[in-house]
Amino acid sequence: xxxxxxxxxxxxxxxYYLDTGMYDVEGYGSVYIFDTDQPALVxxxxxxxxxxxxxxLDQLDIDSLAYILPTHAHLDHAGGAxxxxxxxxxxxxxxxxxxxxxxVDPDRLISGTKSAVGEMWTYYTxxxxxxxxxxxxxxxxxxxDLGSLxxxxxxxxxxxxxxxxxxxxxxxxxxxxxAGLYVPxxxxxxxxxxxxxxxxxxxxxxxxxxQSLDPELLCFGHFGPxxxxxxxxxxxxxxxxxxxxxxxxxxxxxxxxxxxxxxxVDHTELTEIWGTEKGRxxxxxxxxxxxxxxxxxx
Numbered sequence: 001x002x003x004x005x006x007x008x009x010x011x012x013x014x015x016y017y018l019d020t021g022m023y024d025v026e027g028y029g030s031v032y033i034f035d036t037d038q039p040a041l042v043x044x045x046x047x048x049x050x051x052x053x054x055x056x057l058d059q060l061d062i063d064s065l066a067y068i069l070p071t072h073a074h075l076d077h078a079g080g081a082x083x084x085x086x087x088x089x090x091x092x093x094x095x096x097x098x099x100x101x102x103x104v105d106p107d108r109l110i111s112g113t114k115s116a117v118g119e120m121w122t123y124y125t126x127x128x129x130x131x132x133x134x135x136x137x138x139x140x141x142x143x144x145d146l147g148s149l150x151x152x153x154x155x156x157x158x159x160x161x162x163x164x165x166x167x168x169x170x171x172x173x174x175x176x177x178x179a180g181l182y183v184p185x186x187x188x189x190x191x192x193x194x195x196x197x198x199x200x201x202x203x204x205x206x207x208x209x210x211q212s213l214d215p216e217l218l219c220f221g222h223f224g225p226x227x228x229x230x231x232x233x234x235x236x237x238x239x240x241x242x243x244x245x246x247x248x249x250x251x252x253x254x255x256x257x258x259x260x261x262x263x264x265v266d267h268t269e270l271t272e273i274w275g276t277e278k279g280r281x282x283x284x285x286x287x288x289x290x291x292x293x294x295x296x297x298x
Contacts, residue, residue: 020045037147038066044080065091071176072163073099082128097137099162158203171216189236198289
């Protein structure tokens, strides 16, 4: 797929996958569209390439959305919510109850994102606030009726305390970032461990929760859908543990945290997957998240 491409999800009528071209990395910006009785959007991208979403909805002859469903408040998943709410005034924005205030007043979210993503902020646009009367908080286990199918929200706070994964009654699970970053070219999952609320113990529980749902299809928050495979998620759990342990050990042997970050940036393999700029910045982000977690453990 190329940025702006819209593709039906195999064996799941009325479900489509859109690549928004986030960070100029092909496939990174996954947005999912339900062309159902109550049309809905799962995740919104960072807002920068929102025209791709508008065009995809026009292509599907969807001129009114019932729901906008960001999986969590991080701007690569929720940054376009305000723009979409403005374009589709009938839509209700549904997100984890802890995230509502961040979309209504995104100032703290913007500040935190700028601090976290560093030079990658140039790819973002400042989000438009979602009107308070257009947004509602979801709780764990709550359902959303799309007419021909139902979504159930499951809390998954390891990556962020305001994160849900969504499960359909047709065997699809939208993993948000709870199952890591799937890399199709390698058929493997890479760790995502952003500051400042990453919790590896809860991440492991979140992956086990997804496995317990026994889905047919995983719709990853980045790089699109992949048929469910329990061993793939087992591998991700091992990667989480090994990643945190590697950073803990490196911290013990180096002089300061900046040296730890430089070490992992200098040895990252992510540049081979996502290019030099994104690969290095993603590594910085992930190391800082683990260092914050280790600080809290101490």
